[in-house]
Amino acid sequence: MTGVYGLFSTPELAQEAVDGLRASGVPDHEITIQSSEPLEEYAFGSRDRDTLMPWIAVLGAAIGMATGYFLTSITQQAWPISTGGMPIVTNWSNLIIIFELTMLGAVFASVITLMFSARLPRRLPKFYDREISNGKILIGVADPKEIDRVEHALRESSGGVRKMELQR
Amino acid sequence: MTRRTSNSLTDDLLRPVLETSTKFYVTTALLALIVAAGFGTWFYQIYFGLGVTGDNWPVFWGLHETNFVFWIGISHAGTLISAILRIVNATWRRPVTRCAEVITAFALMIGALFPLIHLGRPWLAWWLIPYPSERLLWPNYRSPLVWDFFAINTYLLSSLLFLALPAIPDFALIRDRTTGWRNWFYGKLSLGWQGTPKQWHRLESAMHMMALAIIPIAISVHTIVSFDFSMAVVPMWHSTIFGPYFVVGAIFSGIAALNIVMAIVRKALHLEKYLQPIHFRNLGKLMLAMSLLWGYFVFNERLVTWYGNTPHEMAALWSTQMGRYSPLFWTMIVCNFVLPFPLLTIRKLRSITATVIASCGVVVGMWLERFLIIVPSLSYKGTPYSWGAYLPRWPEIVIFSSSFAAMALLYLLFSKFIPIISIWEMKVGEHPHIKVAAEVQEAEAAGELI
Numbered sequence: 001m002t003g004v005y006g007l008f009s010t011p012e013l014a015q016e017a018v019d020g021l022r023a024s025g026v027p028d029h030e031i032t033i034q035s036s037e038p039l040e041e042y043a044f045g046s047r048d049r050d051t052l053m054p055w056i057a058v059l060g061a062a063i064g065m066a067t068g069y070f071l072t073s074i075t076q077q078a079w080p081i082s083t084g085g086m087p088i089v090t091n092w093s094n095l096i097i098i099f100e101l102t103m104l105g106a107v108f109a110s111v112i113t114l115m116f117s118a119r120l121p122r123r124l125p126k127f128y129d130r131e132i133s134n135g136k137i138l139i140g141v142a143d144p145k146e147i148d149r150v151e152h153a154l155r156e157s158s159g160g161v162r163k164m165e166l167q168r
Numbered sequence: 169m170t171r172r173t174s175n176s177l178t179d180d181l182l183r184p185v186l187e188t189s190t191k192f193y194v195t196t197a198l199l200a201l202i203v204a205a206g207f208g209t210w211f212y213q214i215y216f217g218l219g220v221t222g223d224n225w226p227v228f229w230g231l232h233e234t235n236f237v238f239w240i241g242i243s244h245a246g247t248l249i250s251a252i253l254r255i256v257n258a259t260w261r262r263p264v265t266r267c268a269e270v271i272t273a274f275a276l277m278i279g280a281l282f283p284l285i286h287l288g289r290p291w292l293a294w295w296l297i298p299y300p301s302e303r304l305l306w307p308n309y310r311s312p313l314v315w316d317f318f319a320i321n322t323y324l325l326s327s328l329l330f331l332a333l334p335a336i337p338d339f340a341l342i343r344d345r346t347t348g349w350r351n352w353f354y355g356k357l358s359l360g361w362q363g364t365p366k367q368w369h370r371l372e373s374a375m376h377m378m379a380l381a382i383i384p385i386a387i388s389v390h391t392i393v394s395f396d397f398s399m400a401v402v403p404m405w406h407s408t409i410f411g412p413y414f415v416v417g418a419i420f421s422g423i424a425a426l427n428i429v430m431a432i433v434r435k436a437l438h439l440e441k442y443l444q445p446i447h448f449r450n451l452g453k454l455m456l457a458m459s460l461l462w463g464y465f466v467f468n469e470r471l472v473t474w475y476g477n478t479p480h481e482m483a484a485l486w487s488t489q490m491g492r493y494s495p496l497f498w499t500m501i502v503c504n505f506v507l508p509f510p511l512l513t514i515r516k517l518r519s520i521t522a523t524v525i526a527s528c529g530v531v532v533g534m535w536l537e538r539f540l541i542i543v544p545s546l547s548y549k550g551t552p553y554s555w556g557a558y559l560p561r562w563p564e565i566v567i568f569s570s571s572f573a574a575m576a577l578l579y580l581l582f583s584k585f586i587p588i589i590s591i592w593e594m595k596v597g598e599h600p601h602i603k604v605a606a607e608v609q610e611a612e613a614a615g616e617l618i
Contacts, residue, residue, distance in 0.1 A: 036341060037595040038368035048366035053373045057381075071298065072309045083310045093310045099388060100318040106381045107326045114333070114374035118367040121359035124343075128362055133344035134175055135595075 003127045003164040004147055005032065005140020006154035011042045013157050014137040018044040020153035026141055032127060034138040044139075056113045057106045064105020068098035126166045142166060177594055178341065181587045184437045185342065186350075192584065199577035206570020209563045210285055218288050220563050227546040227558035232286040235568055237538045238421070239279030240320070240393050241414075242531075245422025246272030247327040248386035249454075251379035260450055262597040263442045263589045267433060268426050269331040270588070274578040275425075276324045278571050283316070285567060312395045319385075319392040326382050334375060336361050337592045390418040397541065403484040404473055404545045413465040417534060420458035420504070424530035427451055429579065431524045433588055442589055445520055452523040455530065456512040463505050483555070484548040492557065493544050496536050503533025 008014040014033070021031050028047065039045030072094040080088045114120070127142050139157075143166065144150040154161045213220055223230045246268035253261035284290045296317045298307050307314045339358035343351055361367065394414035397405040407413075427448060434443040473485050488497040508526035511517050543558050560568075582588070 033365055034363045035368075036337070036363055037592045038372060039365075040369065040372075045365050045368070048364075049369055051370065051373055053370070053377060057377045061381075075298070075306045076309065079306050081308050081310075083308060086310060090310050093315075096315045096388075096392060097309055097318050100322040100385070103381050103385045103388075104322045104325065107329060107378055107385075110374045110377040110381070111329055111333070114370050118370040120336070120361065120367075124355065124358075124360045125362065130344040132363060133178070133341045135178075 001143045001166045002147065003032075003140055003142045003166045004144055004150050004154065004161060005127070005129070005138050005164070006157065006161050007129060007131050007136040007138055008157065009136065011039050011045070011137060014039075014139050015042050015044050017139040017154055017157035020156055021139070021141065021150065024149045024153045025146075026144065026150060026153075030141055030144070032138065032140045032142060034128065034132050036132050036135060039137070051113075051117065053110060053113045053117070057110045060109020060112075061102045061106035063109075065098055065102040067105070068101035069094070071101070072097050127164060129162070177598070178345075178591055180439070180441065181589050181591050181594065182342065182345065184583055185585065185587055186346070188584070192580070196577065196580060199573045199580065202570050202573035203577055206567050206574065209566040209570070213285075213563050213567075214290065218286075220561065222559050222561045222564060224556070224558070226549050226554050226556050227543055229286075229542050229546060230558050231539075231560045231564035231568055232282050233542055234535070234539045235571060236279055236282035236286070237393055237414075237542070238535050239275045239282065239571065240390065241418035241421045241534060241538070242425045243272045243275035243279060243323070243327075243422065244386060244390060244415075244418035245426040246270065246275075247323075247330050247382050248272075248419065249423065249426070251330070251382045251386070254375065254379045255383075259597060260446055262593045263439075263444075264426070264430065264447055264451070265593070266331070266334070266586075266590045267430050267443075267588055269327065270579060270582050271422070271425055271429060272327045273324070273331055274575055274582075276320065276327060277578075278574055280320050280324065282571075283313075312392065312399050315392045315395060319389045323382075323385050323389045326378065326385055330375070330378050330382060333371060333378075334590055334593065335586055336371070337363060338587050338590060341591055342587075387415055390414045397545075402545050402549050403478075403481040404469070404541075407469060407472075409465060409468055413469065416458060416461045416465055417537060420455065420462050421531060421534035423451055423455045423458060424527035424534070427455070427523050427527035428531065431520060433583065434520075437583065437588065439589065442594065448520045448523040449518060452512045452518065452526070455508065455523075455526065459505055459508050459512075459530070466501075480548055480550070483552075484544045487544045487548060488540055492547075493540060497540055500533045500536040500540060503529040504537065505533075 006017055008017060014035075018031060018033070022028070033044055033047075035045070073089050073091075076089045076094075082088070083090075086093075127140065129136070129138050132138055139154065141150050151161045221230065221232070223232075250261065250265040250268050253265065284293050287293060296307055296314060298314075307317075336358055339354045340361035340363065343354040343358050346354065391411040391414065394410040398407055398410035400406065430443050430447065430451075434440055470485065470489075473481050487493050507529040511522040511526040547557055548555050
């Protein structure tokens with residue numbers, strides 16, 4: 001299994017390479033793009049934008065809210081403590097705990113969604129080049145069906161193509 | 169952004185992480201010594217009991233509680249300001265956010281330590297954690313101290329995540345540029361980050377979601393800290409404005425602390441190119457707005473108390489206006505209002521030095537404010553026969569001083585292991601259209617665009 005890729009100095013060149021790969025018949029999901037900064041103002045950097053994260057955060061908030069409500073009210077009913085003439089289940093003051101756990105639920109849900117959808121943590125895949133940290137943008141295809149066409153498309157934009165043996 | 173600019177930015181911001189000078193070791197050792205003295209004093213206090221402090225009838229909350237409220241207030245600088253600036257997409261925020269978020273994380277840790285320090289038997293602190301114990305005692309959810317536990321821990325956890333997530337791409341950058349133990353260490357911290365468009369987008373979405381959640385959390389934290397006081401029927405505490413009053417004071421002191429820290433980081437790590445006058449100018453404007461709001465709340469608090477004219481409240485009020493605590497009160501007014509007002513309003517005076525001087529004044533003034541909220545009210549609680557005074561003793565002063573050394577030490581160590589300015593966010597700021605927007609903002613701030 002061979003990975004073929006090019007390293008590009010500017011986002012414009014990287015966009016050209018992606019366009020070239022698409023034109024040569026490589027589907028979007030097979031094109032690997034890696035950079036040391038987000039490049040969302042370019043078409044290649046703005047793919048995979050659809051996410052359910054806001055809804056999952058709302059769900060997390062709802063779970064947090066329910067946890068807060070049941071934690072406080074069930075505890076107060078199970079171990080009734082009379083405090084300053086207040087009722088046993090004090091919803092006014094419980095709102096504080098419910099609020100904090102609601103927010104915590106939303107925060108945790110966002111982080112868990114990030115971890116799952118961005119596939120973190122993971123081992124650094126072989127298809128990676130340290131040059132990315134020097135500002136280069138990696139555009140490539142792992143295990144292309146037609147290596148020559150991919151190499152040609154990348155060479156047209158970058159002038160340099162690298163190959164990497166990837167483990168199966 | 170050209171490759172050369174990108175590399176020079178990365179090199180500049182990674183330099184403090186990858187290069188270590190003798191000054192670093194000397195400073196670390198000195199600060200560690202002071203922190204050790206603080207811990208030693210705490211053990212002394214545990215061994216001999218709280219009687220070694222100045223806490224005594226009727227003032228059982230002295231310097232330790234003042235420090236608790238003070239540090240929790242300082243923590244408001246970071247995550248809250250960073251979250252607001254992130255949501256309004258202020259382009260000038262980029263070099264400031266991480267500097268600020270670090271303050272939140274460490275100030276919260278230090279602040280949360282003070283209630284433990286103030287416990288006679290700190291090893292029983294876990295009784296606050298809600299779980300059914302063998303004695304069938306669960307925490308009383310009506311107690312403001314349990315609210316504190318939930319609020320502070322929620323804010324601490326959220327702030328740590330808010331700080332850690334955007335650091336992942338920077339860890340990956342260090343991983344790729346180092347060998348040996350650093351490569352292994354930052355490799356683990358970077359969690360296998362590659363920088364695919366999907367990862368970048370998910371990271372930014374998560375940061376946005378968290379920013380939205382963190383703003384109300386931050387506001388709730390200091391409101392709940394204010395409830396520690398306002399839920400008690402103690403002169404000048406039982407007030408409906410304490411929530412917003414504390415929040416404003418916290419943001420005020422937080423911005424001041426951020427200005428001081430940024431000025432030190434700028435000089436010590438040679439980051440003059442990145443932490444520019446515009447950052448101090450903009451934070452100075454925010455601080456000025458907070459100074460005015462703070463003055464408004466102080467006026468409200470005191471006018472209503474004076475108008476009510478109840479004897480025990482008047483005793484507490486006059487002790488701060490003309491009595492025993494008046495020198496502290498008037499110093500506070502000078503530090504929080506009289507000093508910053510001209511320094512931050514008169515254009516000719518506005519500079520990094522002036523902003524830092526005003527900020528130092530505000531930090532001192534806000535510490536005094538916390539002291540003046542707690543101590544005079546407790547001194548004049550109840551009937552006159554039980555009135556009394558409070559003077560801190562050396563264990564409290566040593567622990568108080570060492571908390572500042574702890575903050576400096578933690579900050580120093582953090583900046584040694586993690587770039588204090590987010591590298592990838594700075595790179596985004598260098599993108600052509602964002603750079604133009606930043607230049608327009610800077611021109612507006614300088615009054616060059618009308």
